Amino acid sequence: MAQHTTHLGEKIKGVREMLGVKQDALAIELGDDWNQRKVSMLEAKAEIEPALLEKVAAALKVPKEMIENFDRAEVVNICSNTFTQSTLNGINYYPTFNPIEKIIEIYKEREVLFERMLKDKDEMIARLESLLNGK
CATH class of the missing domain: 1.20.5 (Single alpha-helices involved in coiled-coils or other helix-helix interfaces)
Structure with missing residues (x-):
């Protein structure tokens, strides 16, 4: 059985990418003392303080629990089981x-x-x- 990662930085990156938010945009939302490089370093950290995690969640406009429970494999599984080739992008090929x-x-x-x-x-x-x- 696959073991789920608890790497919070990777989870932040996964949620950010899923939402289509660039690191620069997240840095702007986090405040003046943030930049793209600092966001990149944050995403490399396995553990993140609860207050900072709460701040990142607020900047991404998602609940903190969404980041904590994020599982990229599960998202891919849901998408692949929800969308079929015939309905992709709202186009009905049949x-x-x-x-x-x-x-x-x-x-x-x-x-x-x-x-x-x-x-x-x-x-x-x-x-x-x-x-x-x-x-």
């Missing part, structure tokens, strides 16, 4: 309708509309001719 039939349907609707427009045009011409002949 539609429930036949695209060719849908295109034909659209063209038929346009054909009906075009025929109605031609009929309206012919009626308008007939009315205009009757007005001109009436004078």
